[in-house]
Amino acid sequence: EPEVTQTPSHQVTQMGQEVILRCVPISNHLYFYWYRQILGQKVEFLVSFYNNEISEKSEIFDDQFSVERPDGSNFTLKIRSTKLEDSAMYFCASTTSRQETQYFGPGTRLLVL
């Protein structure tokens, strides 16, 4: 069964460093998402991406964040200059169309020191 994959599973970085989180959505899916979950808190929407552009973004998704689909398979989230409060689990999700089920990857646990 196809699934969303994410790499790395864990990342530790120093404050101020850039990180790139990678996702490979399910191959025939067209909509892509990033969510984050700070430890012990709820899952929060960051950004949605369709047709090679951002379609929605939340207040969390500020200028420090960017997304890209550099080729036909990868979908990346870049944090330019990490802060301590960026420490969280980051989930990628994909779906075939709006209102359809979003399938989530296993997450990348980011720790900023």
Place this chain on the structure above:
Amino acid sequence: AQKVTQAQTEISVVEKEDVTLDCVYETRDTTYYLFWYKQPPSGELVFLIRRNSFDEQNEISGRYSWNFQKSTSSFNFTITASQVVDSAVYFCAPPNTGNQFYFGTGTSLTVIP
């Protein structure tokens, strides 16, 4: 924007007991979908069910069943004969019109052996 209330923050049951997780939602849409996801201790988000607002029939899948009541804006989830492996956080998630999911704080279920 959609909103969901899962009033039960934490529930503990003894194995083999039945348990119902409540979900009350708010939406301005006349047609919408509702979802339930499970987040086990390992952290991934697992899709459980997607329900169309036009379909108010209850759904049963093994030990899981869902009761959708449009008149009361509720979409409750029942686990019959609970097992330790059911221990997880459960999220009721209505997608917003922009298609990003809004996850509430969820209900943390602990099944005691």
